[in-house]
Amino acid sequence: MIALTDTAGGVIFSVKVVPGSSRTRLAGQMGSMLKVNIAAVAERGKANECLIEYLADLLGVRKNAMAILSGRTAPVKQIRVEGITSDTLRRLLDTKEIQKKK
Numbered sequence: 001m002i003a004l005t006d007t008a009g010g011v012i013f014s015v016k017v018v019p020g021s022s023r024t025r026l027a028g029q030m031g032s033m034l035k036v037n038i039a040a041v042a043e044r045g046k047a048n049e050c051l052i053e054y055l056a057d058l059l060g061v062r063k064n065a066m067a068i069l070s071g072r073t074a075p076v077k078q079i080r081v082e083g084i085t086s087d088t089l090r091r092l093l094d095t096k097e098i099q100k101k102k
Contacts, residue, residue, distance in 0.1 A: 002093065003032035004086035011086045012069065015055075015077050019047035024054050026093075033076065034093065048072060059084065059092055 005012045014033040021037035028035050040050035048068055056063045061081060071077035081089065 001032065002029055002034050002090070004089055006086045007080065010065075010080050010082040011084055011089050012078060012080045013089070015051070015079050017042075017047060017051055017075050017077060019075075024050060026058070042075075045072075048077075051077070055079065055081075059089065 002013060016030045016033045016035045018027065018035070018037045019040060019042035021039055023037065024039045025037050026034070027037045036051060036054065038047045038050050038054070040046040052063055052066045052068070056066050059081060061083060065082040065084075067080045067082075069078040069080050
């Protein structure tokens with residue numbers, strides 16, 4: 001199960017990013033982290049930008065509601081999403097996982 005932490009106005013979770021993949025997509029779970037394959041390469045912030053755009057679209061929030069709290073230059077990142085609860089995030093991820101497997 002992905003570890004989610006509620007904050008005053010949002011939720012924080014960890015993501016394991018695999019840059020330079022053939023396409024950007026959810027790759028499942030890795031321990032207590034969400035694993036995301038990113039098509040962009042890990043140079044000059046391209047993979048981070050792609051990750052934020054992808055997650056914002058996936059979760060139905062604006063890009064400026066997303067932030068990388070830690071791990072900007074590492075494959076494991078702490079992500080904050082504002083305006084969403086952990087329950088809502090978990091339901092969205094469960095739905096996306098189901099759709100991905102079809």
